Amino acid sequence: MEIDVTISLKKGVxxxxxxxxxxxxxxxxxxxxxxxxxxxxxxxxxxxEDEKKxxxxxxxxxxxxxxxxxxxxxTIEIR
Amino acid sequence: MEIDVTISLKKGVxxxxxxxxxxxxxxxxxxxxxxxxxxxxxxxxxxxEDEKKxxxxxxxxxxxxxxxxxxxxxTIEIR
Numbered sequence: 295m296e297i298d299v300t301i302s303l304k305k306g307v308x309x310x311x312x313x314x315x316x317x318x319x320x321x322x323x324x325x326x327x328x329x330x331x332x333x334x335x336x337x338x339x340x341x342x343e344d345e346k347k348x349x350x351x352x353x354x355x356x357x358x359x360x361x362x363x364x365x366x367x368x369t370i371e372i373r
Numbered sequence: 374m375e376i377d378v379t380i381s382l383k384k385g386v387x388x389x390x391x392x393x394x395x396x397x398x399x400x401x402x403x404x405x406x407x408x409x410x411x412x413x414x415x416x417x418x419x420x421x422e423d424e425k426k427x428x429x430x431x432x433x434x435x436x437x438x439x440x441x442x443x444x445x446x447x448t449i450e451i452r
Contacts (some may be wrong), residue, residue, distance in 0.1 A: 300414060315415060315439070322437055324430060329418040335379060335392060339408040351403060358401055360394070 295342055296373040297352050299360055301334040307365045337373075345372055354366060374422055375452040376431050378439055380413040386444045415439060416452075424451055 303309050309332055316330040338355075342348045352370050361368040382388050388411055395409040417434075421427045431449050440447040 302416075313416070316375050318438055319417075319434055320429055322434075324434055326419045326421045326427075326430065327417060327434075331416040333414040333416060335412040336391070337381075337410040337412060337413045338398075338406060340405045341407050342405045348405075351405065355398055355401075355403055355406075 295340050295345070295348055296339045297340060297348060298373055299336045299338060299352060299356060299367045300369045300371070301336075301356075301361050302331060302367050302369075303333075304365055304367055348372065374419050374424070374427055376417045376419060376427060377448060377450045377452055378415045378417060378431060379450070380415075380435075380440050381410060381446050381448075382396065382412075383444055383446055386416045 304334045311332040312330045315332065316327055319330065328339070338352060340348055343352070347368055349372065356368045356370070357363070388448055390411040391409045394411065396407055398406045398409065417431060419427055419430070421430070428451065435447045435449070436442070
């Protein structure tokens with residue numbers, strides 16, 4: 295089973311990478327770009343069948359290792 | 374319109390971040406984890422209505438700035 299964990303910054307946390315990407319895109323002529331947020335994704339392949347159990351385990355992984363709850367949010371998506 | 378661009382490494386390109394994350398998860402007791410791939414996501418907010426046009430523009434952004442075609446693949450997803 296493949297699971298995508300996407301780690302994003304919480305509201306109010308500075309995202310210079312996103313801000314600079316937006317600036318660069320605007321400078322390249324992409325004037326429609328209003329905002330860019332940079333995020334990190336981990337695609338986790340698990341040897342597990344039960345979707346509910348997999349989700350619970352990945353939740354645990356986020357809390358223990360993948361995300362910093364002070365500044366980051368995470369979303370879990372079974373593919 | 375919000376569009377997610379996910380940049381992943383091409384097959385055969387070393388992914389030490391993913392490999393080390395996998396190792397760390399296994400060491401933490403998550404034995405079901407078989408593989409971890411690290412990827413980058415840009416969430417782009419565009420002031421544009423036409424989905425087809427948005428997708429074409431984002432494709433152009435990937436080619437010009439966001440992805441390195443030598444080692445990276447990208448997927449575009451309208452949210």
